[in-house]
Amino acid sequence: MTRIIAGRAGGLRLKSVPGSATRPTTDRVKESLFGRLDAWGMCQDARVLDLFAGSGALGLEAASRGAAVVTLVEKAATAAKVCRENAALLAASCPETKLTTVHSGVAGYLGRAPFHRWDLVLADPPYPLENAELTRLLSLLVGRLGPGGVIAVERAARTEEPVWPEGLRRFETSVHGETVLWFLEADEETAAD
Template identity: 50%
Template sequence: MTRIIAGELGGRRVAVPPKGTRPTTDRVREAVFSRLEHAGALRGARVLDLFAGSGALAFEALSRGAADAVLVEAAATAARVAQSNVAELRLQARARVVKERVLPFLTRSQERWDLVLLDPPYDIARADLAGVLEALAPRVAPDGTVVLEWAARAGDAPWPTGLTATGAKAYGETAVHYAEATRAPGERTGSVDA
């Protein structure tokens, strides 16, 4: 079990799969979400949680004011646990679990997200992660934020064109990398004129 740290669901328990996942520690989650709150990246955000596992990262975002979340997880057991957590937390109207591999999901998706959380297996090949990030870049809304949790020993994140590194911090064996979507020349932000 892990707990949601803060917000409307603070203190609620989240079940984790019995094996095959590596839940983000409370210390790392607290640091990540404090930074995201300070940057104003959570309130009303559309969230994409890739390699979602139990969904704890998405649930923390929803608890702290994100509008909705899509959780993508390929492992059947982990996807079932995430779906069970959605029901237990009564988030069916705000959270959707997709049992699919991340790259095919990104390739077929036409949606855009304000905040993307990635927690891939630490042993993912650098080229495979680079391919995921390449497919992700056009799916991030202008000025959107991407957070990647990866092995500290892996070095810098392989950010593609369209995502610009904004920082990184190591927590023991874990490193958290941050990037923002780069707005294309002439691309506007904000609401569409009526």
């Protein structure tokens, strides 16, 4: 069972996606991820996009910590249903956060979604997703980060670091046992060209 770690809904238990196709982020990794994001002021009043949302735990953690808008994007029907259920559980604790669940693949959603500038993008793709495909999907976010916006990518530590798309650059890495977190931002040199 996954839980919200901190914020207005701290301690709230979330439903898990049945089966083994979805890999939940451990509390230890979540604490590290959100410790950094909170230190950078990334959650308060933020527009958050949670890609490959699974149960929605990462996006809902951001909501608990003060995000204004959280959009959960999940392709698998069963997981998208769990996202909706978990968002409904959290809504009572975070009524001021606009929570939306989208049953769609990442490319499909970003290709048709209204243009938004996201403050924080959380991407926890399935480990079997090839790095080339991850790079392609992340390229769809170029130009869609707000000022100071951050993309946090969670992968298996044994996975080779992807080639980041032009327009994004990695500025920090954090390894936690079997998990690596890469933090990306807009590459201002590329943006200035």
